Amino acid sequence: MRTLWLCLLLCCLVWPEARAKDSPRAVWTWEKPSFAMLESPRVAEEALSFFQRKRVTTVYLYADSFDGRNPVRDRPELYRAFIRRAHARGIQVYALLGSWYLHTERYVLPRHRRAARAMLAGVLEYNAGAAPDERFDGVNYDIEPHLLDEWNDASRHRLLLGFLDMTADLMADRRKSGQSLPIGPAMPFWWDGITLEWRGARKTVAEHVIDATDYVALMDYRNRAEGRDSILSHAQDEMDYADKVGKQVVIGLEFNPGEPAKLSFHGMDEAAFEREAAKVEGAYGDRPAFGGFVFHHYLGYRRFVRDPAPNDPIVPPSR
Known part of the structure; x- marks a missing residue:
């Protein structure tokens, strides 16, 4: 009997940590590190090994133009090779769309709608020409209208309606393609505090976005x-x-330095982060809507866990 009680006590002590480890984990991976993984098999293998060490099950890999290059259109074989490698390790790859470099916050404006649709069209065309084990598993788009200079109390409803209209166009283009890959945005939590009418329904912006996407x-x-x-x-x-x-809702967390300190796990240790992650998983782990976590961003998360990428320009080379 004493042995049984000791076993039960041990299970209670380790259960929260075990639950956190079981949650799906994704990482936003932006332009430069994404292209480095595509262009170097050595970099790709090292990154995929890191993802496995840290139980990352999905990579949001940048899939648009940057610095004059657009490999998803011009060199699709690079994406095919990387996605095959990732799938062989049990890691999904989502196409990450949206970029500071392209100022894609403008895509919510009607005059930039064609560019927004072309952004997704590149991924849909790539998938249509790829073998099953080379295809993107989904899409995540990061278009943030609040970054526009014209964002203010007077214009925010107009810009958010533009975001919803853009989203509807993207989802319609996916349906027309005959493909079924899930599509969803990066969305600020505070959109649940803004209510507006769209397509005959008055709801919070967050509810409209959840309705419209996967x-x-x-x-x-x-x-x-x-x-x-x-x-x-x-x-x-x-x-x-x-x-x-x-x-589903994937909980996005920040690991880069910023102010105020409450915005990020930067400055805390990994054990402290895992304790907080376990609490979230304990609260949401059994709920169908919980899609796990996504970390911002690849290089910042690697610095946080003290396992920096070998080609990270911020980390000095070892002597």
Whole structure:
């Protein structure tokens, strides 16, 4: 009997950590590191090994033009090779769209709608010409209208309606392609505090976005799980609505330096992060709407866990 009680106690102590480890984990991977993985098999293998060490199950890999290059259009064989490698290791690859370099926040404006649709068309055309084990598993787009200079109290409803119209166009283009890869945006948690009417329905922006897409990656940038102004408190409305309509929410977390400190796990240690992640998983792990975590971003997360990428320009070379 004493042995049984000791076993039960041990299970209780390790259960939260075990639950956190079971949650799906993704990483936003932006232009330069994405292209480095595509162009160098050595870099790709090292990155994929890192993802496996850290239980990352999905990579959001940049898939648009950057610095005069557009390999998803001009050198698709690079994506084919990388996605094959990732799939062989059990790692999914989502096409990451949206870029500071391209100023894609403008895509919510009607005059830039063609560019927004072309962004997704490149991925759909790539997938149509790729073998099953070489195809993207999904799409994540990061288009943030609040980055526009014209964002203010007077214009925000117009710009958010532009985001919703752009989103509807992207989803319609996916349907027309006959493909079924899931598409979802990076979405700020505070969009659940803005209500507007769109297509005859008055809802929060967050609810409209969840209705229109397959999932959302919620930019829930806080460094503690519980209490006021926390990861769980800011995700609650989106989780409740996603459960109601049968969609998923991936909880986005930040690892890069920034102000105020509460926005990021930067400056904390990995064990402290895992404790907070375990609390989120403990609260949401059994809910259908919970899609795990996505980390911002690849290089920042690697620095955080003290396992920097060999080609990271911020980390000095070892002597």
